[in-house]
Amino acid sequence: xxxxxxxxxxxxxxxxxxxxxxxxxxxxxxxxxxxxxxxxxxxxxxxxxxxxxxxxxxxxxxxxxxxxxxxxxxxxxxxxxxxxxxxxxxxxxxxxxxxxxxxxxxxxxxxxxxxxxxxxxxxxxxxxxxxxxxxxxxxxxxxxxxxxxxxxxxxxxxxxxxxxxxxxxxxxxxxxxxxxxxxxxxxxxxxxxxxxxxxxxxxxxxxxxxxxxxxxxxxxxxxxxxxxxxxxxxxxxxxxxxxxxxxxxxxxxxxxxxxxxxxxxxxxxxxxxxxxxxxxxxxxxxxxxxxxxxxxxxxxxxxxxxxxxxxxxxx
Numbered sequence: 001x002x003x004x005x006x007x008x009x010x011x012x013x014x015x016x017x018x019x020x021x022x023x024x025x026x027x028x029x030x031x032x033x034x035x036x037x038x039x040x041x042x043x044x045x046x047x048x049x050x051x052x053x054x055x056x057x058x059x060x061x062x063x064x065x066x067x068x069x070x071x072x073x074x075x076x077x078x079x080x081x082x083x084x085x086x087x088x089x090x091x092x093x094x095x096x097x098x099x100x101x102x103x104x105x106x107x108x109x110x111x112x113x114x115x116x117x118x119x120x121x122x123x124x125x126x127x128x129x130x131x132x133x134x135x136x137x138x139x140x141x142x143x144x145x146x147x148x149x150x151x152x153x154x155x156x157x158x159x160x161x162x163x164x165x166x167x168x169x170x171x172x173x174x175x176x177x178x179x180x181x182x183x184x185x186x187x188x189x190x191x192x193x194x195x196x197x198x199x200x201x202x203x204x205x206x207x208x209x210x211x212x213x214x215x216x217x218x219x220x221x222x223x224x225x226x227x228x229x230x231x232x233x234x235x236x237x238x239x240x241x242x243x244x245x246x247x248x249x250x251x252x253x254x255x256x257x258x259x260x261x262x263x264x265x266x267x268x269x270x271x272x273x274x275x276x277x278x279x280x281x282x283x284x285x286x287x288x289x290x291x292x293x294x295x296x297x298x299x300x301x302x303x304x305x306x307x308x309x310x311x312x313x314x315x
Contacts, residue, residue: 006276006285007115008312010039011052011108012123013100018093019126021081025089026258026295027126027139034297035123038305043312050111052124055102055147062150063143063177065134072098072141084136098126098141105148106155108288109243113156116284119276119311121248123304127292129171129247130196138169138196145247145290146177149184152243159183162241164232164275165190166268167249167292168259170199174247175210182207185239187232189213189224191252191259211235217260221267224252233274240282244275250294250303258295265299265306272310287311 017029039047060069075082076095083089101124108120128145130138145163152158163178165171165188175198178184190199192214199212213227236244250268252261279287289311294300 006117006119006312008047008119008121008308009111010047010049010121010123011104012036012049013052013104015093015100016097016124019091019097021089021091021094030297031294031300032123032125034300035291035304037301038308041305043309044305047308047312050107052100052104052107052122054099055106055142059106059147059151060102060142062154063133063146064131068134068136072136088136088139088141090141094126094141100124101126101128102142102144102147105144105288105290106151109148109152109156112243112286112288113152116286119285119287120289121308121311122288122290124291127249128290129165129167129174129292130169132173132176137173140173143173143177145245146174148245148288148290149178153183158242160185160239160241161243161245162187162236162239163245163247164236165247165249165292166252166271167247168252168256168261169195169249169293170212171247172196172198175199175203179210180206182209185209185211185236185241187211187236189215189227189232191215191217191219191261194259215261218262220262221264224261224263224267225270228271228274233278237278241278243283244279244287246275246287246289247292248289248307249292250300253294253296253299253303255296255299256294258293265302268303269306269310272307273314276311276314
């Protein structure tokens with residue numbers, strides 16, 4: 001790919017700020033504004049911003065059971081707050097936000113598949129990587145990144161899609177959805193032990209298609225880089241993905257209130273550059289990155305900027 005500036009498009013929608021079921025909850029509407037603030041800075045302000053479409057039921061049903069999709073639709077149509085689990089609730093605007101968030105995944109995949117070298121960042125909420133086939137959990141209603149991966153397989157006929165997840169919490173839903181699918185590699189670093197309790201190193205998938213690198217509380221950038229260099233990046237490289245999807249959670253940052261890792265913006269920039277290089281070798285440069293966690297607003301802006309600049313200029 002070289003080091004030239006790539007096409008980076010931002011998929012978002014104002015309705016993603018309408019998900020606000022629990023006042024004071026860390027997964028709050030202000031997160032979206034903090035993310036978008038990164039795209040007013042030098043090197044990013046000229047990125048094209050596209051309103052994401054709504055997800056179709058067909059795209060949701062590729063990764064979720066019909067009863068789960070129906071439960072979310074019913075709760076969203078009720079016109080009142082509905083708690084789905086101790087951490088996850090819905091308000092009247094939540095269904096629309098979740099449908100736009102999942103819709104971003106399919107639209108972004110379609111965009112990058114249209115031409116080599118395209119990259120996309122999905123600035124959407126609620127996040128998705130904890131949602132399983134049958135349940136909403138961990139602030140997540142639909143599994144956005146899984147919707148994107150399944151769309152790439154079904155619609156674009158890809159044979160190898162990698163999901164890379166650097167959120168501080170393990171993406172249990174993404175891992176479980178693709179546990180039995182050799183076409184999808186799931187590679188994750190995360191704090192452990194921590195919610196949701198999955199993500200041990202010996203969890204390897206039915207086809208060796210799951211690779212986890214758990215990090216103890218207090219781990220910093222050197223530990224993070226070592227885990228990716230020694231274990232995760234070689235697995236992604238060996239898989240030779242035709243498309244690289246990123247669950248971009250920034251809650252492993254040292255300032256984040258929900259966990260205990262100590263990453264800095266430079267660590268996210270470094271890993272993003274490594275992923276861009278792998279995509280350049282195997283995926284014609286195509287990457288879709290999807291926002292997951294990140295709950296300190298200043299750190300969220302700074303990390304998004306570092307990640308997006310590396311997406312645009314790395315490789």
